[in-house]
Amino acid sequence: MANIYCEYCGDRFSSVSSLTASDCRRHPNGTYKGKHKLYEGTEKSKYTCKYCGDQFNSISSLTASDCRRHPNGTYKGKHAPAL
Numbered sequence: 143m144a145n146i147y148c149e150y151c152g153d154r155f156s157s158v159s160s161l162t163a164s165d166c167r168r169h170p171n172g173t174y175k176g177k178h179k180l181y182e183g184t185e186k187s188k189y190t191c192k193y194c195g196d197q198f199n200s201i202s203s204l205t206a207s208d209c210r211r212h213p214n215g216t217y218k219g220k221h222a223p224a225l
């Protein structure tokens with residue numbers, strides 16, 4: 143069974159139901175302001191930001207820093223993983 147990751151924080155879960163049951167520390171509305179969101183892409187060795195194209199070794203490292211090409215403005219939000 144494939145691993146299940148949150149698109150916002152990169153945490154790994156054993157099931158979708160456990161992922162969507164708890165709040166996410168990197169939710170776009172604010173820390174713990176919403177649930178984890180299922181990352182619907184496949185597991186990869188490198189993850190690419192869909193806004194700027196930077197590559198990271200994990201979703202959690204990708205979503206840890208702000209993106210210079212974020213749609214809300216330069217560094218106005220985190221990188222987001224492409225599928």
Ligand SMILES: [Zn+2]
Nearest residue numbers: 148151166178
């Ligand atoms: Zn999360």
Ligand SMILES: [Zn+2]
Nearest residue numbers: 191194209221
């Ligand atoms: Zn980016």
